Amino acid sequence: MPWAFLARKLARAFVTILAIVTFVFIILRLSGDPAVQILGADASFEALEAFREKWGLNDPIWQQYLRYLGDLLHGNFGISLVEGKDALEVVLDRLAKTLQLMGLSGLVTLIIGIPIGIYAALHRDSLRDRAIMAMGVAAFSIPSFVIGIFLILLFSVALRILPTAGSDTWRHYVMPVITMSTIDAAVFARLTRSAMLEVLSRPYMRTALAKGVRWPLAVRRHALPNAAIPLVTIVGFFVGSLIAGGVVTENVFAWPGIGRLLVSSVQNRDSAVVQVIVVMIALSMVTVNFAVDMAYGWLDPRIRQLRAEE
Amino acid sequence: MAVDVKVAVGEGERRRRRRPVPFLILLSLLIVGALVLVACFANWIAPYDYAGIDLRARLAPPAWLPKGTMAHILGTDELGRDVLSRLIFSIRTSLIVALLGCIISAILGTCLGFLSAHFRGWVDEVVMGAVDFQAALPFIILALAVVAFFDSNIVLFVGLMGIYGWERYARLTRAMTLSALSHGYAVAVHTLGARPVRVYVLHILPNIANTLIVTMTLNFPQIVLLETSLSFLGVGIQPPMTSLGNMVGFGRDYLLTAWWIAIFPAATIFLGTLGISLLGDWLRDRLDPTLR
Numbered sequence: 001m002p003w004a005f006l007a008r009k010l011a012r013a014f015v016t017i018l019a020i021v022t023f024v025f026i027i028l029r030l031s032g033d034p035a036v037q038i039l040g041a042d043a044s045f046e047a048l049e050a051f052r053e054k055w056g057l058n059d060p061i062w063q064q065y066l067r068y069l070g071d072l073l074h075g076n077f078g079i080s081l082v083e084g085k086d087a088l089e090v091v092l093d094r095l096a097k098t099l100q101l102m103g104l105s106g107l108v109t110l111i112i113g114i115p116i117g118i119y120a121a122l123h124r125d126s127l128r129d130r131a132i133m134a135m136g137v138a139a140f141s142i143p144s145f146v147i148g149i150f151l152i153l154l155f156s157v158a159l160r161i162l163p164t165a166g167s168d169t170w171r172h173y174v175m176p177v178i179t180m181s182t183i184d185a186a187v188f189a190r191l192t193r194s195a196m197l198e199v200l201s202r203p204y205m206r207t208a209l210a211k212g213v214r215w216p217l218a219v220r221r222h223a224l225p226n227a228a229i230p231l232v233t234i235v236g237f238f239v240g241s242l243i244a245g246g247v248v249t250e251n252v253f254a255w256p257g258i259g260r261l262l263v264s265s266v267q268n269r270d271s272a273v274v275q276v277i278v279v280m281i282a283l284s285m286v287t288v289n290f291a292v293d294m295a296y297g298w299l300d301p302r303i304r305q306l307r308a309e310e
Numbered sequence: 311m312a313v314d315v316k317v318a319v320g321e322g323e324r325r326r327r328r329r330p331v332p333f334l335i336l337l338s339l340l341i342v343g344a345l346v347l348v349a350c351f352a353n354w355i356a357p358y359d360y361a362g363i364d365l366r367a368r369l370a371p372p373a374w375l376p377k378g379t380m381a382h383i384l385g386t387d388e389l390g391r392d393v394l395s396r397l398i399f400s401i402r403t404s405l406i407v408a409l410l411g412c413i414i415s416a417i418l419g420t421c422l423g424f425l426s427a428h429f430r431g432w433v434d435e436v437v438m439g440a441v442d443f444q445a446a447l448p449f450i451i452l453a454l455a456v457v458a459f460f461d462s463n464i465v466l467f468v469g470l471m472g473i474y475g476w477e478r479y480a481r482l483t484r485a486m487t488l489s490a491l492s493h494g495y496a497v498a499v500h501t502l503g504a505r506p507v508r509v510y511v512l513h514i515l516p517n518i519a520n521t522l523i524v525t526m527t528l529n530f531p532q533i534v535l536l537e538t539s540l541s542f543l544g545v546g547i548q549p550p551m552t553s554l555g556n557m558v559g560f561g562r563d564y565l566l567t568a569w570w571i572a573i574f575p576a577a578t579i580f581l582g583t584l585g586i587s588l589l590g591d592w593l594r595d596r597l598d599p600t601l602r
Contacts, residue, residue, distance in 0.1 A: 157566060
């Protein structure tokens with residue numbers, strides 16, 4: 001691993017996180033006087049002034065900014081106005097449910113999307129291939145909450161076999177997981193298909209076949225591993241899409257996770273909780289993208305070469 | 311828009327254009343055309359005021375169900391408001407918001423792309439840094455954060471839609487301008503004494519317009535998705551205004567008892583976004599020479 005490349009990527013990740021944290025700080029300050037927001041517009045002047053003095057709101061803005069950064073580094077995000085507890089704690093309480101939903105949906109997405117993409121590529125331009133790709137366009141252009149609503153109509157209203165809200169039994173998982181997986185599975189099918197088509201037309205495939213390697217073995221040994229490499233690059237996009245899809249899906253099915261917490265905190269203007277969630281998502285996105293960059297070079301010797309030469 | 315696109319189709323396209331338009335595309339065109347017409351003439355088509363409350367006719371089912379009446383063809387909601395009228399006005403709101411957002415982000419992104427290519431140096435760094443920044447956070451999270459700290463109002467919301475997707479235009483414009491600047495025509499106009507703005511707007515822009523229009527057709531359905539999703543979550547268009555997403559959001563609570571409140575707008579979103587995407591895909595195949 002070339003160290004200069006690693007250092008550059010680390011620096012970029014750090015700058016991105018700093019930019020997002022700064023962005024949150026700026027909109028926090030732009031959105032109005034925190035003293036008025038917390039104590040209410042009818043609070044007395046003395047109370048407001050005392051509050052400002054206590055929390056250092058009268059200090060120069062750069063001091064406030066530095067103190068804010070220090071607080072974040074100590075994991076001190078403030079108190080949730082709604083629950084009256086430490087905001088970080090409120091969010092961490094919901095984390096498990098969200099990760100379960102995301103993990104399961106991610107797995108289902110891969111299990112469905114990748115084989116379909118491979119199948120479509122191996123039957124290129126057949127009717128089945130075109131039908132799969134058309135469905136891909138359809139799934140990609142529908143918002144996930146509409147899928148969720150139609151699932152509820154089918155399974156809960158018409159068939160009456162699945163619950164519409166909550167997360168207690170395996171039945172509660174069925175509709176949210178389908179809602180979250182459909183769109184991403186379509187994206188994966190399309191990408192896998194084009195990656196496979198790209199690989200199948202390579203000279204090494206022809207060489208393998210000319211050597212007398214049978215088609216199934218050539219696909220398994222030569223095509224699939226090479227087609228997998230470009231798929232790694234979209235892991236970052238995939239995680240982002242799972243997070244965004246999770247926010248919507250959790251709200252459709254009243255899932256007690258972070259996405260639902262985020263939306264209800266936005267509606268209640270519980271800024272401490274919103275801040276925790278935004279910073280947490282940004283951190284995980286930056287980490288994932290960093291890991292993908294690293295893994296990509298590790299998986300593909302050609303890229304490693306390129307980076308070493310830089 | 312349709313007219314612009316036809317003009318933009320160059321001479322080399324003639325051969326392809328003779329191929330008949332696929333059935334699915336015609337259907338999409340029909341759907342999108344109908345939605346646009348409905349949006350334009352909402353005031354004349356809607357049988358009722360979209361905010362008109364009639365508590366005696368609450369939760370009336372659509373006309374073809376038992377107990378349904380022809381007075382409310384698609385039924386009424388929990389406050390007795392006519393679902394059809396609300397649907398018609400929602401189509402209008404959603405289309406206008408998405409269109410404004412699409413235009414704003416195209417202009418914003420293109421201008422920043424030009425600036426970035428013109429000044430290079432730190433301006434370029436800042437713009438490209440902002441592109442990275444936007445890629446680091448799913449946009450819906452960013453939008454939720456902004457709405458959390460400011461009150462949700464229509465101007466802020468349209469502005470947010472306008473920020474969505476600007477980075478694509480910026481990246482494309484920057485790359486294409488950098489290459490255009492080294493081409494003969496840009497150098498020639500510059501040598502003749504034209505000022506930079508003139509070079510960019512009158513000479514380079516027409517040359518890269520094709521790609522930008524394709525990006526717009528890809529961006530538009532994405533903005534519709536974002537608008538409906540945020541409104542569904544209750545942080546987009548606020549009552550008393552109504553949009554497709556916000557109708558589905560409020561109708562979600564009545565799915566088990568009065569499915570028609572949510573299902574008609576949901577079906578409209580489904581057909582609309584599908585139609586727009588298929589059209590966009592088809593346009594891209596025709597306009598983007600790099601894909602052939």
